[in-house]
Structures are given as structure tokens and as C-alpha cells.
Amino acid sequence: MKFIFADSLDYVDPAFDFVADRSAADRQPYWDDAYPHEILGYAPYDGVLVSRGIVGDHRVKGKYTASQARRFSLVGVRKFMRLDKPEFAHLDIFGDCGAFTYVQEEKPPYTPLEMAEFYDECGFTHGCSVDHIIFDFDPALEGMNGGSEDAKQRFDITLENADAFRREARAMGADFEPLGVIQGWSPGSMAEGARRLVAMGYDYLALGGMVPLKSPEIKRCLAAIRDAVPASTRLHILGFAKADDIDSFHGYDIASFDTTSPLIRAFKDAKQNYYLPGEDLALRYYTSIRVPQAIENPKLQRAVKKGQFRAEDLLRLEGLALDSLRAFDRGEAELEETLRHVLVYSAPLVEERAFEDCEGSTALARLEERYRITLTERPWTQCSCAICRDASIDVIIFRGSNRNKRRGIHNLAVYKDHIERLDLKRAIIRPDDLQCRLCPAES
Ligand SMILES: [Zn+2]
Numbered sequence: 015m016k017f018i019f020a021d022s023l024d025y026v027d028p029a030f031d032f033v034a035d036r037s038a039a040d041r042q043p044y045w046d047d048a049y050p051h052e053i054l055g056y057a058p059y060d061g062v063l064v065s066r067g068i069v070g071d072h073r074v075k076g077k078y079t080a081s082q083a084r085r086f087s088l089v090g091v092r093k094f095m096r097l098d099k100p101e102f103a104h105l106d107i108f109g110d111c112g113a114f115t116y117v118q119e120e121k122p123p124y125t126p127l128e129m130a131e132f133y134d135e136c137g138f139t140h141g142c143s144v145d146h147i148i149f150d151f152d153p154a155l156e157g158m159n160g161g162s163e164d165a166k167q168r169f170d171i172t173l174e175n176a177d178a179f180r181r182e183a184r185a186m187g188a189d190f191e192p193l194g195v196i197q198g199w200s201p202g203s204m205a206e207g208a209r210r211l212v213a214m215g216y217d218y219l220a221l222g223g224m225v226p227l228k229s230p231e232i233k234r235c236l237a238a239i240r241d242a243v244p245a246s247t248r249l250h251i252l253g254f255a256k257a258d259d260i261d262s263f264h265g266y267d268i269a270s271f272d273t274t275s276p277l278i279r280a281f282k283d284a285k286q287n288y289y290l291p292g293e294d295l296a297l298r299y300y301t302s303i304r305v306p307q308a309i310e311n312p313k314l315q316r317a318v319k320k321g322q323f324r325a326e327d328l329l330r331l332e333g334l335a336l337d338s339l340r341a342f343d344r345g346e347a348e349l350e351e352t353l354r355h356v357l358v359y360s361a362p363l364v365e366e367r368a369f370e371d372c373e374g375s376t377a378l379a380r381l382e383e384r385y386r387i388t389l390t391e392r393p394w395t396q397c398s399c400a401i402c403r404d405a406s407i408d409v410i411i412f413r414g415s416n417r418n419k420r421r422g423i424h425n426l427a428v429y430k431d432h433i434e435r436l437d438l439k440r441a442i443i444r445p446d447d448l449q450c451r452l453c454p455a456e457s
Pocket residue numbers: 397398399400401402403424
């Protein structure tokens with residue numbers, strides 16, 4: 015099973031100074047920064063996915079600057095992402111339209127021909143057909159029942175585009191492998207979409223619109239699709255947000271999936287921010303320690319404007335929290351004293367009150383419990399990746415993109431190992447055992 019990382023310019027500054035808390039003045043982002051495969055010294059994924067909607071153009075505002083988008087189309091995806099070295103030659107480069115960027119439009123802004131040319135000219139190895147996201151998924155509907163007028167229209171657009179896309183790719187002798195994207199409003203409609211894509215000649219299908227779905231719903235779709243297509247048809251899950259559940263999906267014979275979730279959870283999850291391998295082929299999670307920048311954090315700034323706190327007091331507490339965390343890492347400060355400095359600075363953020371006025375509150379007590387585990391177990395000392403070796407305790411401090419994305423990249427590395435260990439486990443399960451597990455759709 016291939017783990018494809020959906021990139022959106024997720025690089026960090028390798029020369030970032032954690033103590034001074036800044037990059038060099040002459041740093042040029044993109045040029046001086048390092049992608050995950052650069053800072054780790056190896057690729058923590060089997061490939062990357064780049065969405066056209068993230069690159070952007072005159073129609074869809076992407077994440078790339080205009081000059082980055084120009085360079086992307088000029089040099090191609092491999093060179094742009096600095097994956098043009100022999101050690102990265104085995105990596106797949108998937109492309110899709112980024113249907114979420116035009117979800118509000120009546121139809122996709124790209125034609126099948128345009129997308130086929132884009133993938134071919136930019137050197138993608140795999141390209142997804144031009145799909146249109148369908149809202150209002152209902153797992154309870156049977157067969158082709160239900161579906162609004164809008165849903166049916168999007169279903170038809172997606173299939174017509176897939177048919178044209180495959181023909182265009184063949185006509186131009188494209189080097190990339192086309193994937194037909196499935197969109198539907200129910201497991202049955204997705205299965206029907208898959209059946210029609212196979213009839214068009216596709217043998218690699220991508221399930222779209224999965225981002226908001228829960229794991230049991232995704233499994234229902236997979237079970238219905240697996241029933242409708244030949245066993246040799248490969249399946250990819252686009253935007254697989256439930257990536258940590260991947261082990262429970264193994265009966266559906268998924269060839270590949272793309273996700274950003276291990277990276278994103280480093281700074282978007284309330285509790286599970288730092289990954290380590292756990293027991294029984296599970297992942298173990300730790301809460302990162304929030305020490306936001308007093309002069310940049312919007313919540314703290316509002317509190318200062320309202321007169322609840324003085325900026326200089328917050329800066330002093332921030333400095334004490336950071337200094338004691340680093341001293342703790344060097345073995346020069348005790349756990350209790352470090353924890354207290356962190357919690358004293360957390361109070362204005364969590365409770366909008368001074369620590370003395372809310373000591374022992376439920377929110378602070380919960381935070382204390384999680385932070386105590388993080389500091390007691392020192393998970394950053396248990397990882398040998400280049401990031402943890404270099405950043406030490408800073409990798410677990412929730413503060414600014416250079417720490418938060420580093421933690422996310424460390425998570426990618428742990429996740430890649432996790433997938434490999436699961437694949438190994440699968441390889442030693444006898445095929446008839448596997449058969450018993452096929453398609454046990456959960457309700
Ligand atoms: Zn690490």
C-alpha cells in the first residue's frame with residue numbers, strides 16, 4: 015500500500031534559530047527551505063500528490079506565488095519539488111485537480127484536455143480525471159436511489175470528463191497513468207460510477223469526496239465498489255483524513271492513498287500532536303506544549319488591548335516557560351518547576367485569567383495531565399530522526415511554523431514506518447485469513 019503525501023509547500027527553514035526564534039534576514043523561502051525529503055535525508059513517503067488547485071492559476075487562486083506557479087510549469091513537478099535526484103526516482107508523483115478549490119462552481123474550471131496536458135508537460139507519473147465533488151453523502155441509500163439534481167449533474171460531469179480525459183491522454187501518448195475519479199452521493203452510486211469507469215478502460219480508480227466521511231462510511235463505499243469492479247482494479251483514496259485508521263481498511267485491497275493528516279495533526283489536533291510507534295502496531299500520541307508568541311498570538315493580544323494583562327508581563331512569562339523547557343531538556347531543571355512555568359503562561363491563553371486566579375481549573379488540570387506525560391516520557395529523545403536530533407525539545411513546542419511543521423514532518427517519518435510495519439504484518443497473514451476479512455462493512 016502506497017502512502018502518498020499531499021503537499022502544499024510544506025517546507026521548513028533548516029537554518030532556523032530556535033533560541034533567537036528567527037530565520038536569517040536574507041532567507042529566501044522555497045529556495046533556502048527544505049522539503050520533508052530534504053530535511054530528513056530520505057523521503058518519508060512513497061510519493062507526493064500535487065493538486066492543480068494548490069498550484070493555482072488565473073482562474074483558481076492557489077497557494078503558490080505567481081512566480082512559483084510559473085516555475086512549476088517551466089521545470090516540472092520533480093525539479094520543482096527537488097525530487098529530481100536518483101534516490102527519489104522511485105517516488106510516484108500523483109496529480110489531481112484539487113476539486114475542493116472549485117466545489118462552489120457549477121462545473122470544473124479545467125477541461126480534460128487541459129489537465130492531461132498539464133500532467134504530461136509537468137512530468138506527473140499518475141493523473142486523476144477532472145471530477146466534481148458531490149455533497150450530501152447518505153450511507154443509508156440503496157443502489158442508485160436518492161441524490162439531488164445537483165448531485166446527479168456532478169456525477170454525470172465527473173464521468174463524462176473521465177471518459178474524455180482517458181481518450182485525450184491516449185491520443186497524446188501521455189507518459190502518466192490516468193486514474194478515473196469516482197464521485198457519488200451513496201455507496202451504490204459510487205459503485206455504479208466505478209463500474210462505468212472500468213467499462214471505459216480504467217484499471218486504477220480514485221475515490222473522491224472522502225474528506226468529510228467517517229471510517230465506517232468510507233468502508234461501505236469501498237465494499238460496494240469492490241463488489242462492482244474486477245479484483246485486478248486498483249483503488250486509491252483521495253484525501254484520506256482517517257489515515258491513522260489505515261490498519262482497519264486492509265481487507266479492501268487499497269493500492270494507494272494520499273493524505274496530509276500526520277503533518278496537519280502536529281498543529282491542528284487538540285491533543286495528538288507528536289507521533290511515536292506504540293505497542294501492537296499502533297501509534298502513540300503526545301500533546302505538544304503550547305508556548306505561543308506573546309506579541310503575535312491574537313488571543314493574548316486581545317487580552318492586552320482589553321487591559322487584562324500587560325504585554326511585558328506576558329513576555330516575561332513566555333520567556334520563563336521557554337527557558338525552563340530548555341533547561342529541563344538539558345537536565346538542569348526539575349519537572350515540577352518546568353510544568354509550573356508552562357502552566358503559568360498557559361492560564362492567560364486557556365482561561366483568560368492570571369494563573370493565581372484559576373489554578374486548579376478543569377481546563378488547566380487537563381492540560382497539566384497531558385503536559386506531565388509529555389515531559390515525563392520525553393518522546394523527542396526516543397526518536398532518532400534528523401529533526402528530533404537537531405531540534406530536541408523544540409520539536410514538541412507548539413510555536414510558529416518552523417517548530418510545528420518540523421513536528422509534522424517527524425510525524426510523516428513515524429507514519430511511513432507504521433505503514434511499512436503494517437504491510438509486513440499483512441505479508442505474513444495467510445491469503446485465506448485475508449479472504450475472511452474481505453468487505454466486513456461496518457454499520
Ligand atoms: Zn523524530
